[in-house]
Amino acid sequence: MTTDTLLTVDDLVVEYPGKAMFAKPFRVLHGVSIEIGAGQTLGLVGESGSGKTTLGRAVLGLAPVTQGTITFDGQDISHASRKDRRALSRHLQVVFQDPYTSLNPSLTVGDILAEPLGIQGITGTEARARVKELLDRVHLPQDAMSRVPREFSGGQRQRVAIARALALRPKLIVCDEPVSALDLSTQARVLDLLLEIQQTTGVSYLFVSHDLDVVRHVSHRVAVMYQGEIVEQGEARHVTEKPDHPYTQRLLLASPVPDPDRQAAKREARRAHAAAQAA
Numbered sequence: 001m002t003t004d005t006l007l008t009v010d011d012l013v014v015e016y017p018g019k020a021m022f023a024k025p026f027r028v029l030h031g032v033s034i035e036i037g038a039g040q041t042l043g044l045v046g047e048s049g050s051g052k053t054t055l056g057r058a059v060l061g062l063a064p065v066t067q068g069t070i071t072f073d074g075q076d077i078s079h080a081s082r083k084d085r086r087a088l089s090r091h092l093q094v095v096f097q098d099p100y101t102s103l104n105p106s107l108t109v110g111d112i113l114a115e116p117l118g119i120q121g122i123t124g125t126e127a128r129a130r131v132k133e134l135l136d137r138v139h140l141p142q143d144a145m146s147r148v149p150r151e152f153s154g155g156q157r158q159r160v161a162i163a164r165a166l167a168l169r170p171k172l173i174v175c176d177e178p179v180s181a182l183d184l185s186t187q188a189r190v191l192d193l194l195l196e197i198q199q200t201t202g203v204s205y206l207f208v209s210h211d212l213d214v215v216r217h218v219s220h221r222v223a224v225m226y227q228g229e230i231v232e233q234g235e236a237r238h239v240t241e242k243p244d245h246p247y248t249q250r251l252l253l254a255s256p257v258p259d260p261d262r263q264a265a266k267r268e269a270r271r272a273h274a275a276a277q278a279a
């Protein structure tokens, strides 16, 4: 990749300690390499247990780096200290799968969004203005500020989680199965929101999913993971439509055939949206 590379993971090995005393460590990632460009999305697909979440967690500093390097925005963050991690959290955020458990149920949405701002010293009028701007960005009404998560649907809660991730204007968001807990039409709307946010802010996504159709919709490039290794990666269309590796071919055969009308409608909506952005 060229000079605008934002994240490089090079030959990453992650091992967890064995459960029993003297047991061998359990190797989850076996030398994984990926790159993500600024403003780009890398989709990461693979079956359950292949190591997708672990890769995302390693990037966030939540899984141990046994070997290899993770470079973010030119800085080696493989073994970043807690202090460095705090500074990095401004640029590196996450949206989890389950909008029902990822938000503190006793806080109002306003407080949920103000929390990361407060940690970075943004308070008072400035914080309030930023919270309003965040609600606009994810298309939630301003009165959402004074309500608590249980008053919202799953899709709306995921919008709150996305707004919280955006609060500090990060460069990269790890999206770990962000729509798999939602019904199909809500999924499409949340995915389109993520695309719109990328167009307006230039944020990059590491987009983890087991669903090839979802990944094709949002990604520039796709990496396919199998038993802790990347078996294939390349341009999204190529990997998701004409894959080279037998494992990806099996994944493709197993994935439901997308409804052509829905796909065409979505493509048209995306084109219209892109044209409106460019105008």
Ligand SMILES: Nc1ncnc2c1ncn2[C@@H]1O[C@H](COP(=O)(O)OP(=O)(O)OP(=O)(O)O)[C@@H](O)[C@H]1O
Pocket: 016, 026, 028, 046, 047, 048, 049, 050, 051, 052, 053, 054, 055, 210
């Ligand atoms: N903290 C941990 N300690 C020990 N083993 C772990 C830990 N976290 C994950 N694993 C193991 O690592 C392997 C990969 O898990 P991971 O969650 O990364 O896969 P995944 O592809 O994201 O799966 P899913 O789609 O089901 O979330 C699994 O065998 C899992 O049991």
